[in-house]
Amino acid sequence: MKVRLYRPVIALVLLCSMFSLLSINDALGQRGKKGTSSDDCQLDEAKKWYEEGELEKIESIEFCAKDPKSMSTEKRLEAFQLITESYLYRDKIGAADNSFREILKIDPLYQPDTVGDSYQSYDLIYLSKTFTRRPIFSMYFGGGLNFSLIEQLENYGVDNTSGTADHEGYLREVVIGANATVGFELPLLYNFDLTLDATFAYRTHAFGDSMYLSATTANPSSLITSDLRKDDLLLYSTLKFKENQFWIDVPLMLRYNITKFKGILPYVYAGVAANFLLYADLTDVSRRAAPESVRAELGGQSTTSSSIVITQTTNSPSLRTTVNVSFVAGAGLKFRLGRNFLYVDFRYTRMFLNNVDLDNRYSNSELLYYHGHVDNDFRTDNFALTAGFIKSFYVPRKKHQYNPIIINSKYSKFLEKERNYIKKETDEDLKRELNSTLKEMEQQQPSLIEDVQKGKTKGTKMLDDKKKEIEDIKNKRVKVEVNYE
């Protein structure tokens, strides 16, 4: 059973490695690709046309340049830069957008050279800023280590459960588990991503429980001479084991990316997860009665079991609940690797629900009758450190604040709103002034949207400016009225 459960982890790690190699090969292959067309789609002629001002002719190479086999990647990039520039000069902004999209298809992270390249105009630099470089979708694969902390919710031991003696607990021994992850991230607005993954986790913790004797005047506890714990002579029989759990977690998380650093993308995230327990067992189960010096044969006996399966078997029901719900939070760093990333992630998983199946708490006769153990109610906190690879998929697209359709729609709505306001306005002077301003704004609309589309101004800023302009008129009129009074 164990071997079979480890298989997915190994498979995942291999898959992750293959993807990494493929991606690197892919990137190298793209860079070194040579053109197959003998005239490179008339790129040299196009350059001449550009210098001679025959810009209309340049678009004739566009169809040819779209063919990835037509020439090398570098030359295709050069061709589309030239085509985009030509459209921009001729104010064909829609065509320039499409042409720039072709550039991003070739190199999703393309940035125009702002220093010393005669073909890259400010217009192209502005246009470039209107496109997002964020992937539309990413897949990630990773593996790492984890550590579990157990919170006891209710004590159900076979000895006193109401006492205050510190006789029981989830040991502070550090036992490390392992995890492997495959997941998807979907960029949302404002540097937020939605991520969903499937994490295969081997989680483990150690447990210890000592039975203890209640000391009373009638109890000859002074005879107890345990050598094991001089400080607490009343603890007399200690059970220890290591619990191993194999989980599949499916967390859905909202991630916030911090984009201030070049090449490194720190992020934080939080979400909820469904957790599915596949298998659990207890290993190295042992109870040992404390030896007593009062009588040679007294104490020192022990029980041992190398492994006890505590999830459902043909003979016994599961001692553990097989479904849990958890809160997940974490932080990490993404390191750019070409168009993909390597990442390191630290994740905290807080399971909400009791891990113990209440109906089956006493159902394992070996644990109950031979070792003398009853599970306490408990829940799990887990801390995982994972490293892995992110394969990103890109689709060239405008940033939200430069999207002409969105901004145009917002601008129209703004005008409509102001028109409605004017209808209700009683101050004729103000009405006139606002009407005049609005008319002016209506006339400006196409050119303003075009500026936004070109990247010369942010759509949101342009809208804010226009709103402020209207508000200023309204406020000015109010002030004048106040002055009259």
Add this chain to the structure above:
Amino acid sequence: MLYLSKKNILFMLFVLIAYLSSSCQKDQISPANQEVAFVKYYGHVGDQTATDVIPTSDGGYVLLGSTNSYSAREEMDILVVKTDSLGNELWSSAFGRTEGEVDPDFRYLRFSEEGIRIIELPDQSAYVLAANRTYYDYPSASSEGPVGESKTKIVLYQLDYATGAPTSTSGIELMTTGTNSPFTEKVSDMKLDTAGGGVKFILTGYTKNIKPNKPDDDYSGFFDEKDVFTVLLNADFSIDPSWLNFVYGFAGSDYGTSVQITSEGYLICGISDFDHSATGQAADYVPSILVVLIQKSGGTPLNEKEYALKEYHFGGGYSVFDADNNKLTIAVNVDNALGANAEKGNVGLFQIQLSSINFTVVTPNSTDGIGCQYYDLGDINGSTGKEHLVESIALLPGDEGFILSTTQKSSLFESDICIAKFDRNLNVEEGWPYYFGYSDKSSLVLTNDKAGSVIPIISGTGNQINISGYAFTGRFGLGTNEMMGLVKLNLNGTLTP
């Protein structure tokens, strides 16, 4: 003024959701009610046994058994554990007669004591227990092993109600035949008789100080090892002056297992050797079921009946009396090794209707000729034809039937505890029996468990009595050592909340 951009607002919202998700987790955890069922172990690193459990007026339990965890030698002391209603130990008390006394033969004596029955006095002033004390003779204090077991005597202790400390460390040893009597006497059962507002204790068991010259004894006492022993004690453990008949028995071996208090007298149930041989032929003694009704004053027998079947070697004889219906129910077991019968190892239930001093067998569905109904209770793995030794039976209020405890013996080293519930018609109820114990497939890992008393857990009074579960005690054979145990089962005979 702090400028809050949409980004910052979203981020703060994100952190807030994360915090709220984390902080509300406690509400989603609902621990089960531990009052419904539990398993508890008591004792220390030595060996413990347990024979009796009673509910106490505070809703808890008192358990009685023995332990050698605190002894310098292997001999056992009495162990009493008081628990709350959840089985948590409130106090425990271990005591016994101090070793080292020298008997008339100048031997060094050590004592092994085994608690048998414990009673909470009605005024809650003390606990009273009856135990058997066995004398071991050692050549000297430094001797490793005893010369032998010389005798067993009945001993009574009174315990402080709050701490369990005995008022006398050596207890009161019952002296029916004078000081230093060499005869063994053992107690099997003790009941509290509060008739007339007084406190008296009626005990039964056996004595080896047999009544001589019995009629129809063709063998001059050769098979007559034990007789039924009965005694009525006052509150101070002195023998009631009216009591004259301590010993009752026949030409074979007889012993009393349980005693019941009826309006007509004390009803002793036990086992008596019955001679199945024809007149003039060699004796063919087979243990049979014995029921004797004796006078409350003096102990004179009023009626007696032996229920015998050739080839059926009965054991046990634990009983329960339904005072509302004047009906006695006796639990026996059929010896697994002896006799040629179809019920070997099985448990038998036997019912007698009392009418004045007369007995009428009324066991439903009995076909064996004497009125016993038999049950193959199987074992923990569902196998049939296994050996059971009856240890206790209790009446369930409201005519709900009976609860029975047995020890299911698989081998010398492996035994489990079996708890079975019977309805009023003596049918085993569905879902029962419950088994306590463990052995692995290769029988290398074993638990040697032995049942003690089983009781219903009752709440309410009069017509409002409810049963909320069942509790039993016993020797629980943990892998490390044998412990005194207490289990509370739910009404279905499981440990499910």
